[in-house]
Amino acid sequence: MKRLVLALVLALASASGAHAERLKDLASIQGVRDNPLIGYGLVVGLDGTGDQTRQTPFTAQSLNNMLSQLGITVPPGTNMQLKNVAAVMVTATLPSFARPGQTIDVNVSSMGNAKSLRGGTLLMTPMKGADGQVYAIAQGNLVIAGAGAAAGGSSVQINQLSGGRISNGAIVERGVPTAIAPDGLLYLEMRNSDFGTTQNAVQAVNARFGAGTAAAMDGRVIQVRAPMDPSSRVMFLSELESLRVQQAPVSAKVVINARTGSVVMNRNVTIDEAAVAHGNLSVVISRGAAVSQPDTPFGGGQTVVVPTTDIQVRQEGGALQRVQTSTSLADVVNALNALGATPQDLLAILQAMQTAGSLRAELEII
Template sequence: MSKTFIRRWQTWLRNGAAALLCLGLAAPVAAERIKDLATIQGVRSNPLIGYGLVVGLDGTGDQVRQTPFTQQSLTNMLSQLGVTVPQGTNMQVRNVAAVMVTATLPAFAQPGQTVDVVVSAMGNAKSLRGGTLLMTPLKGANGQVYAIAQGNILVGGAGAEAGGSSVQVNQLNGGIISNGAVVERSVPTTFARDGIIRLELNHTDFGATQSVVAALNRRFGPGTAMSSDARVVQLRAPLEPAAQSAFLSQVENVDVRLPPARAKVVINARTGTVVMNRTVTIDEAAIAYGNLSVVISRGMDVDQPDTPFGGGQTVVTPTTDIEMRSDQGSLQHISTSANLSDVVRALNALGATPQDLLAILQNLKSAGALRADLEIV
């Protein structure tokens, strides 16, 4: 066997092993259910809102003089219950608070079902702890009443006050009532027209849309699904309503192998948080950075006369010292990265703080070395 053949055989083995190693280290393609990727067009919830009164507070309600709408609401409620309040009466109640009540009416909700409600103080009440929400109609955007809310409020905060000192944990001016609203009217939900059902993906992505279409056609046959754009997928479903529900239950559990996500870096400038996905890469670049700090210190100098009886006065004079410090910066080299671990390793090699990374990533993006979308929140 010739030496040339042996060298070629060894070279082939090294290249083959390297290729197998790369395949083994490659990140697996994630498979997700359509239920987690998309929603059905037409199947949606509706927000509800209402205005009501909370009673039974332990002296922590609205100050009526500063919140006249609370007194007006209380007078109107009492008149509906057959109690007449003389005109011009200035009620000084501290156990009542005006609140806004919000809830969400889920899709397919029927009369008699219950939903959770959130109660929030509208006036200057100190706390809603221990209060009871009186019957409050909840309306939709069209002004129609869809639910009635009432019940005891659960407040997650706690507070105490005595002798001019106070302590508070969490929020006291808001709470929830579990199953506190009863649905009075349903909202018609139509999700299929002439056997066509539309799926709306949670994110706009042509590749993800085509992956969903391919997975559905493999599961239910060619022609079952087709994409309208980068977000909507049309499905050919049975015409019978009962068959449509069974069909959608199978559609939601179909697994889809998604393509790699778009490279993106999210920066929170307030907290200094930097988050990036695994498709982010950095081209070869050189970075120089340094820290510049200015220290300002203030003090007081006392000047006294030289002789005790010389007629002089003791004078206090303020002094201010300003010092500028500059950390020595150096030019750092970053090589081209192929995956997220290389990016993290390159940025950590700089020894920069998270606040420094904000400026470094912005400058890399401006220089064209950062292969990702940069979003600052």
């Protein structure tokens, strides 16, 4: 009997912790963030697949500016027909706590009409932040995931050839100062505003580090008292992020993508009993051309092409069908599938069911 009780307790404990997630997956520390970087540069060494300078004059202008910095003067009015150079935009993300000398990955994307960046080399490109300051310098050989070939007017292409990536292609020149809890207080920002999950996080922190360590400011922000010593603060944050927090049940929601016809619903969606009738209405327009010729060869008539149009209206009868009350996601899926509606028809059905009060969920259209 004791073994049975112990097994039941362990099963309940594992079931209750099944939905517990690490606090680092539910929240982020205020002030610890990445920063986007952007730069404009040139890719050289292309095999005749670069920009056409007549259509992209900024490529030639950029090349002239670069050559002048290297001590090479191009005579005014020179029309350079370059095929191995392409103007590109370089983007990267500067992680938090980055220090000078570290390397980061960069993405290179064609800005002009280059056919391919395969085999190209990015020249030294300053990477600037939102404040206009240079935080990194990018340079290196591109890696292109696509492939393509063309001959005799025919071409084949796999993936994109106008963009590539350089692993560790930028060197950090300046870091962004990040101050964590200078006054002993740090703030956790929950990724989703939910009072239940926020309260569970506060209870988990206070249970581990003592009462009064954490306090909820609202449904999203939690104030946490951290040690003043920097080394102790790092250990404190490491244990804080590893705490297991029980996530509160999310609200029932159905998300509809009207452009693609996709319908996604979470497990809390339920429907009440209802009757649904849905019929498809389609209009078919067929156009053709008939040739009209004169009856006699020399009657003076002309042979003309007469357009013909055939319009048909088709309506499929939709019988009234009963939808049973469904309290689980599987029952909801089976009930909706029983209607035999297409994804596009399902959009209208769900909207009508919500208006009628049968759909127990929030309907969001994106």
